[in-house]
Amino acid sequence: MAIRTKYAYDRKGHGNVITISLCMIVKNEERTLARCLDSVVGITDEVVIVDTGSSDRTMDIAAQYTDRIYTYEWADDFAAARNYSFDQATQEYILWLDADDVLLPAERAKLEKLKQQLPSEGETAAVVLNYTLAEGPEGSPLVTDRRLRLVKRDAGCRWHGRLHEQLSFPASGVITADIAVTHRREAGHHSARNVRILRKWIAEEGVAQGRLLFYYAGECYDRQRYAAAARGYAKMLEQPSGYREDRLIACARLAECYERLGQPGRKLGALLQSFQYDLPHADFCCAIAACFHERQELVSAIYWYMQAVDVSSRDTGLRPVPAACRTWLPHARLSLCYAHLGNWEQALMHNTKAREYLPSDPGLLDNRQKLEAILRKEIRNREEQDKAQSRK
Template sequence: MIVKDEERVLGRCLDSVRDLVDEVIIVDTGSSDRTQEIASHYTPHVYHFLWKDDFAAARNFSFEQATKEYIMWLDADDVLYEQDRNKLADLKQSLSWEPDAIICDYQLAFDTAGNATTNSRRYRLIKRSQGYRWHNPVHEYLDVTGGKVLQSDIAVSHHRVGDHSARNMRILQQWIARGGKLEGRMLFFYANELLDQQRYLEAMECYETYFQEPSGYREDRIAACGKLAECYHHLGRKEKKIDSLFKSFHYDVPHADICCTIARSFEDRGEWALAIYWYSRALESREPDGYMGVVNIAYRTWVPHVQLCLCFANLGLLQQAFEHNEHALSYLPGETNLLENKRRLEIALGI
């Protein structure tokens, strides 16, 4: 782990894995709070690393301190809950071959009941002898090209503390000033930071440049289509927004979030039949095998049903509207607006 000023969350993270791992490596990059003291209660392996605005460098240093066969990396605001602790323990006991990397779920957002609503997948455990390295000073990633990979359903839950957009942009701008070239994933990540800072025109130009490159990760390309559409939305260029969404079909089957965004565009025009078509496609979509990108589960569960209720109601098809509202309630029982929809639709249908 690399840490800085994580006294609020470090103990929670380490408590969730301390009995499952054979050593704990903590690399502190300049804490001014009790982070180092807390870390020392869990491990004697607490190291100091002079921060140089480069997450990959810090993570690579942390990997260099490890001595066991496999390395599992975590952030201080990550945690393994009991179900996933049990899965990790079972994996350690039952692993019958030696993969070079193990992919785990990374849960990024949660509903009020604690259920994951947004998920991605990351290379989480790495065979140390392979010498895999981290790349990029920010939005760093592990390159395990050519490695033997095991897919696991173990989930690491991430409860982010704070907004890091300003920090990320500062690191990227410093990297550019030092001669870093904006291309490939770095161009994609830079565009994302521009979008987060609502610099829509600049972000749009970067995404368009990114698409001119001959190759790229499938997940990045699809995400860029959705983000470019968001830029065009804010810039008032509705036709270009739709074009950007359809562009994602060059890279994969239609994804639920893309289908919902297309549907919403038609809904905003009052083109209810077309909106219904695309919300229905969202409900039919499935996450492709091996997909590593961010997936918002709501876009293939309750969101399409809520909007289909509205679309059918606008067409006067109240029975279909009622049925979709019921489906939405199965995901969000007790949701006030949905319960009010149910009451009104029951009155209108004479139920």
């Protein structure tokens, strides 16, 4: 889903400070709810909690933060539950979070600043925030996405889809902000619930197509049923229309399915198919390069890794993308490719660029030492050859 308008949020606000309702739907979230609410307490002016059938201490924990607690009879429809939570909001803007989301201190400060700078009754109808789906050992983002998180209550933004629900965009006034919500999922798997919802949904629709087919293929993928997932994604990509991000995700997932099924040729084809839907992105370029790298076709691998470097700043839209593909990974792989070709200077240069992102990585540091030792030896050899040549 494309962002229609995009600009920075560092302008001076005018008028009154905006007010925010936090809206959440929860069920059996006693392990994570307090952590989530603590991370935004003091920023939101209202907390709306909609419980869809908890049997643990979720409601008791919620009561420590708000008296705006509602029960909702679950009907296998996430969009309906989220729309109900939005209907209870009374403030100017609505922020939505899941119970296993958290706003880290630095990001909390950014959100506080944004709240001060967005003018009440201003033109901004919605704000897209970053979404960290996986973290490295030091909290650095490994996989990032973006979501429409903050919407004006009267902008008409509604949720759609019983599963993997999507929030509709307003016609205009959408901005992006460099603020990240971090997803810290606790142990637990919802595959059985999701499959039940999908089966009911497909039965009522009579056929799986469009986003419904996309979701079905995703559940097969998550359950490691790669042949079924591949069929679903391939069929979805044959359809004449669809969201750009869904198609790109389908290409990436289809490629991984083919890899799992031992079909490397079809994997490369699925990755190249992504160019039908958008310009090249760093993650696809890295994956294509890896196909050639595995075949020891190093010149082709170098070409695609360089493409990944060149497009690393391109807007990837609203889909999950590994941060490594846009930072250190293509440089680290380029270093290996050039080393295999005996181009030690280029190998060391790209090792240095990779270490700008991962300065303490043991593998990169070890490779640097090896490359520097080879280059020193080559320099000595050249000097000795020059001396020998001058004595003739």
